Amino acid sequence: MTTFQSGGERGKKMASTCLGILDRLDSGEVVVGDGGFLFSLEKRGFVKAGLWTPEAVVEHPSAVHQLHTEFLRAGADVLQTFTFSATEDNMETKWEDVNAAACDLAREVADGGDALVAGGLCQTSLYKYHKDETRIKNLFRRQLGVFVRKNVDFLIAEYFEHLEEAVWAVEVLREVGKPVAVTMCIGPEGDMHDVAPGQCAVKLAQAGANIIGVNCRFGPQTSLQTMKLMKEGLRDSGLQAHLMVQSLGFHTPDCGKGGFVDLPEYPFGLEPRVATRWDIQKYAREAYNLGVRYIGGCCGFEPYHIRAIAEELAPERGFLPPASEKHGSWGSGLDMHTKPWIRARARREYWENLLPASGRPFCPSLSKPDA
Amino acid sequence: MTTFQSGGERGKKMASTCLGILDRLDSGEVVVGDGGFLFSLEKRGFVKAGLWTPEAVVEHPSAVHQLHTEFLRAGADVLQTFTFSATEDNMETKWEDVNAAACDLAREVADGGDALVAGGLCQTSLYKYHKDETRIKNLFRRQLGVFVRKNVDFLIAEYFEHLEEAVWAVEVLREVGKPVAVTMCIGPEGDMHDVAPGQCAVKLAQAGANIIGVNCRFGPQTSLQTMKLMKEGLRDSGLQAHLMVQSLGFHTPDCGKGGFVDLPEYPFGLEPRVATRWDIQKYAREAYNLGVRYIGGCCGFEPYHIRAIAEELAPERGFLPPASEKHGSWGSGLDMHTKPWIRARARREYWENLLPASGRPFCPSLSKPDA
Amino acid sequence: MTTFQSGGERGKKMASTCLGILDRLDSGEVVVGDGGFLFSLEKRGFVKAGLWTPEAVVEHPSAVHQLHTEFLRAGADVLQTFTFSATEDNMETKWEDVNAAACDLAREVADGGDALVAGGLCQTSLYKYHKDETRIKNLFRRQLGVFVRKNVDFLIAEYFEHLEEAVWAVEVLREVGKPVAVTMCIGPEGDMHDVAPGQCAVKLAQAGANIIGVNCRFGPQTSLQTMKLMKEGLRDSGLQAHLMVQSLGFHTPDCGKGGFVDLPEYPFGLEPRVATRWDIQKYAREAYNLGVRYIGGCCGFEPYHIRAIAEELAPERGFLPPASEKHGSWGSGLDMHTKPWIRARARREYWENLLPASGRPFCPSLSKPDA
Amino acid sequence: MTTFQSGGERGKKMASTCLGILDRLDSGEVVVGDGGFLFSLEKRGFVKAGLWTPEAVVEHPSAVHQLHTEFLRAGADVLQTFTFSATEDNMETKWEDVNAAACDLAREVADGGDALVAGGLCQTSLYKYHKDETRIKNLFRRQLGVFVRKNVDFLIAEYFEHLEEAVWAVEVLREVGKPVAVTMCIGPEGDMHDVAPGQCAVKLAQAGANIIGVNCRFGPQTSLQTMKLMKEGLRDSGLQAHLMVQSLGFHTPDCGKGGFVDLPEYPFGLEPRVATRWDIQKYAREAYNLGVRYIGGCCGFEPYHIRAIAEELAPERGFLPPASEKHGSWGSGLDMHTKPWIRARARREYWENLLPASGRPFCPSLSKPDA
Structure with missing residues (x-):
């Protein structure tokens, strides 16, 4: 039985509050990410599936505040602003208010604990139709402007299915001098243009990303397979970057290149695929053994899944999270x-x-993906 | 496609606020119950599995407030006080504060909508060892004292596995003149002393319960089988009572008389059994067709499951819930x-x-229950 | 590891050749039946599904001879004539030749070992439309005439879904002074007119059957449930009869009153349901423990399934079959x-x-039965 | 509904009796192989699992004759001698008698229809321990001597898990001037030394094999994946060979490089994996579409599976088999x-x-392979 204390030990760790994400990772610390907002808040009644936009931060801020609080209690070291798809192309006029409010909410909760705030942006809905680098980079730049004004601790570019657009995002985010993490929503087969994970990792490192990995679209085990390929790609090219994984909270051994969105159960019949806390402890341990040090979750990851990461890695971290x-x-x-x-x-x-x-x-047991 | 409006129509319904639970049921209205607090708050990090006690109402009131709010938004007509097991035998000195705070929290949220507050108590941990009627009735009476003081709208005695203790609870609750609902946590095989569901319903009606049914321990389809037997028992005896069902949010076709606690997955591996929203729409429709008019959920029922009940029965109710x-x-x-x-x-x-x-x-697909 | 010898010990048993079926059962001996001819020979290319008639005995006698030989080698103490549905109503003119040839084939093989020959008849296709006792009994009588002429050792009336017709069959078979076994193709829910298994057993015993049980339509475990009810029925009525079970070789936990024919996989998709040899050893042991002493199989039972019965009960029987x-x-x-x-x-x-x-x-894992 | 006749049309085909295997394949004809002897005869009581040797040809020739007859009736154009593992290293002194008797049995049945006799040999038990080319080739040569003496129509070297040994077998079989088919028991991952299927096919063609493919160890779908790789390997190298597939009659999507022997169900719990006739019709069609023209089965293939191939390809072949x-x-x-x-x-x-x-x-649904 563990002998960690979730109260007293926690106090000691508070001292590291002033450390940034790279200080932590550089020193070998394990960083626990947070979980998924869209699916959790959809089930709680504040997000609409299909659109998947984060207007809840202005419409129901207490619901978002509560979920941030739960992830913090569960052990998250990073609170990500709930700004997924919160760009002009998806949200029209209110996009700026949403980004600003999301930063405030995350900061307010983070200040109650030892957490960093990460400003998060994702792929645009334009890229698929118009590969217009200038226009897309400007979209990123406008969202970044809010993150800079609100002084987030670092930046995450996530959920990119095309390497090229992810590189553009990294290039933009690099402009302001904050650490940059980037995660693609790809599986072992690579991105939508068949660029292999190893090659993606190399290009993202060359673009200047400090932390590289995957998030969403694939389950815990599948995501770790992709991470293994990314790690090997970086190693073979002699490049250095921190590794990060934020998988789905759903098991998806049967999905193809498009990930879970192509499974017939997406998005309203995924319940039987939800990972148990024990599945996530296994995921956390395997990620750690693979050398990944930023470990969190994406869609389907509830607070107790994040707690499972924090509990599994408590021996390495030296403390348990409050929710334990x-x-x-x-x-x-x-x-x-x-x-x-x-x-x-x-x-x-x-x-x-x-x-x-x-x-x-x-x-x-398994489904045949559509498409 | 439905033409109900979740905004405008809702306004009209506000007028019925002053109606009590029996007025509503007597007039044939469908009453939507709320979902499960213990499992939801365990996953959010505020309740400890095993103990399953509700000290969160004093330790983390905003988390409880938030969950009440979500159920209200999802369409619940009743907010039940989070007072499960909150008696002297389980919680020592703080039991009274917990009950009082739980009533305040439920009332505060209910006042923001068209909902009633139900004071809820459950079986004692004593009965299994000492069938001491006086002592057990006094435990109920003390908890009831708080409910009366806080002026809840009606009372629910729930989660009884022995008919005798449920009858005692009804007898106590009847003392204060408020409507009394009673739900047993039994399946089609009957209570722990092999009293069949039909007989249970008859005895509970004779004891004076206004609303009778089942909650917890069995999944949606199994609970409806039990309700059918209860309905037939009442019909055969010529007795009248309103019917109520609040099943698990987990599928349990394979559990025996002891219900889901005997399944090997209880309580930390139940994920693959979680009902989809469509399973719950089916459950709501079948409950309605069976004549049940108070339809809610228990452990495993999240806000979106309650919304599924409200959406399925929107044609009968005439409106959609806010969360729609x-x-x-x-x-x-x-x-x-x-x-x-x-x-x-x-x-x-x-x-x-x-x-x-x-x-x-x-x-x-299925498990063999332990024991 | 067992120390039985399949060669030497077998010699000793030869001495019991002259014992009849009732001598054996009366003395407490275990009698191993044979397996299914229709499904085995359909897969080998000699029987047509749908019609399920045994013209193979005249068209391909060596194929039938071979299957008898395999069952004998596997340990069968009884070789049943392959005369299922071989009555005028199903086979027109050739019915008599088929019955005669079937008796000769069974006898020829039985003489090479220690086996009895049982003449087998089954329910008519008439009963469902015309409950004409005289006409149906005459059909049975004509088939019986061949069995008497060929001097089979005893008689089996099998595959009856209606008690009334089974009683008629027993009454006819009793006329010639040979031992009579009767097995219905019913499950725990009883016959097509809802006569419970216990009541069926009582009526069949009262009609004079010496051996009573079930065959076909339900899998090993389900058939044993029915046998338990039959046994209890006989016990409660104070009647005596030997018990016999010849279940399907397919698992059918999901079939309703109509048995496996109503499952969507019947008859060309049943492969995943085929019992392993270990499933059948379990079945044999449980049948034995229930007091059943005539244990065999029906559709889906291949020679190795019969061998599994003989091997499981080798300690009680004192020898292994040749095929061991x-x-x-x-x-x-x-x-x-x-x-x-x-x-x-x-x-x-x-x-x-x-x-x-x-x-x-x-x-x-399971199917919903049609109808 | 098909309008082929299994009687009359068959007559016309008789004329092709004198055509050899290469004449048939060169003219584009579909050749239907036979099914598995070891598993079928194990279930019938004549072969012992573990040893898997064919002494039944001398001990129980009528059982072997019967199975040949069933495959012929089912549509097999080739009857393979039941000589699997019938070499000195496995069978000691009786190996020669077994080979001779097996040839006689196959020829006797083949003469009753339009079938060729193929002499079959397989990998030795020596290779794994001593890669002694001379000794192993001599083992093949001695078995080949019997095939030549008995004048089989062509030769099949099958069930090789190492390319090198398969090449040796082809080299030996080529010495006598008869057509040579060779099938490896490998999956898409290649042979035990990681030689990819395409490379295996190329080497076997270069060694002089006329017909190349896979048999055993993998299920229908997996075997077709391997065939696709073999076909591509030959195409890329510009080599020509006829393609042949004889898969398991069991579904094995979950097996690793070692095939079904590593599955926990091997060999006594494979029942739920048995292919239906419809699975095999699909397999036959897909094999045909892939360009494979010699299509049969291996372990688990019963006569009705072979009939399914013949029925699926009846439009191309112009007739149905007798068993239809x-x-x-x-x-x-x-x-x-x-x-x-x-x-x-x-x-x-x-x-x-x-x-x-x-x-x-x-x-x-799936198993984790051992090893």
């Missing part, structure tokens, strides 16, 4: 149950080896 | 997607017939 | 394999606990 | 069934789209 006060590691909270067969579940071997049933005898 | 502004019925929000095969999912037939895969090819 | 010379018990034949992980499968625990995968990730 | 007189194409034999929902299954769409359930709710 409400969680016995490996099910130990069950050891007082009145039924002996439930008490018998209060141990690591039980949960590590459990193959959970779906309770859906008429459903298959 | 962030939801296209039957996936219609996907109709603008850039990928044509995802646009093709924006229709009822697609989601109604989907058999969602688990993405877990090494896992079985 | 080509089978190591519990996989022991693998102990010389060059791959160590395959050698590791040469043990009982391995096969007893194996949960075999289907290799069909897009297929469900 | 006992088979309505695409389930048409069900069209007279008394239950309307079973009559409704008498059509191609039904069986083509059926996703058959396993009836095993506690079993997974």
